[in-house]
Amino acid sequence: MVIRRAEERDGGRLTRLVRRSRAYEGRYSSMVEGYRVGPDYIVAHRVFVAVEELAGEEGAGGERVVGFYSLMVEPAELDLMFVSDQAQGYGIGRRLVEHMLGEARSAGIDKVRVVSHPPAEGFYRSVGARVVGRVPADPPAVRWDRPELEFVVGD
Template sequence: MSDITIRRATADDSRRLTRLVRGSRAYRGDYAAMVDGYQVGGAYIEHHPVFVAVDGTDRVLGFYALLVDEAELDLAFVADAAQGLGIGRLLMEHMAAQAKGAGLAAVRVVAHPPAEEFYLRTGAVRTGSVPPTGRIHWERPELRYDVA
């Protein structure tokens, strides 16, 4: 993992991040509706702190988006081929440092149900659940990272 870099995403990363989201095997079957047609647009990337983990060839391994005004982790994905390599943990550590640097005390996460265990392992605590809305027909775990 020594050649892993976390850098600020740019609008030029939009297609690669969108492909990562839409291709994630965590969103197959019942969960496919959550990412169907989803796009990580250039304007979104330019407006919010979005950080991407890349290898030495600039291959995207994962990314996250932090909504500072809402104190919320909006997106967090690790490429299927990079699962289990510690990329997610690196991204969450980076996110916590960014949030703390922005003056946040905590960061809210509304998680994809299968990802709850990952968030718990990386320091989040469960605070409740979010009821189904729109195309999402299941409860989602609500968690919090304390970063202050």
């Protein structure tokens, strides 16, 4: 697996990953309905994608997106982080967080805020984020409170 800077052409694949995430089925579906990770978003933010190289005929196999994240610099926030349903449980999320912390460090950021999808709170805590509060529901799109966490970026 390789983590590389997302390119404008990745927008469609990232959008599909978000919209197809099982974590957003049922009561959480309104969060990703119509969501789009467009080229403008990719250009404006630090978006990184985890890809697996696919074997193909004569080396032209391409790649498969297995996850991505978006780091906002001002203010410092992990805006998006997704791992494909098929790739969960293999440490990809942990590697994306480590990469994000490295990016934050190189940008001179000392803390990164995360407003988490409620089922993802345990994951963020397991990779070093600490709970600092809760963000109240904001209907109609977000009808539930969300945990607010923070990563402290070390040296």
